[in-house]
Amino acid sequence: MKRSRFTEDQIIGILKEHEAGVPVADLCRKHGVSNASVYKWKAKYGGMDVSEARKLRALEDENAKLKRLLADAMLDNSAL
Template identity: 80%
Template sequence: MKRSRFTEDQIIGILNEHEVGGSVADLCRGHGVSDATVIELKAKYGRRQAPSRPRGPGRGRRL
């Protein structure tokens, strides 16, 4: 199975750029992907939000 070039967080970030107002052509040039790839990713990941990141050790945790 082929390994993905971008992580899920990166893909969601690219799609968020498009939602904010970036054109598909600009996204393709900036990230080095084809317009068909952007459309496929949009169909697959749709309106997902990036998962919240866990905080580093000792931050936000009380023992």
């Protein structure tokens, strides 16, 4: 999965600016992102602090790793 060019810290900071009343269009111009990115981040990280966002990222990474391991094991079993 493609990684964001923004860290969790930066994303949470941008969302906090939006919560403080900065319009999405202004945030997009300031940070060089699309409206869709801001709304996607809001849906994913809205209401989180930085440590929670990092924990979410770690869990997503672990989940992806486990899915790959399961797929490899299933391929090995089907080859037998």
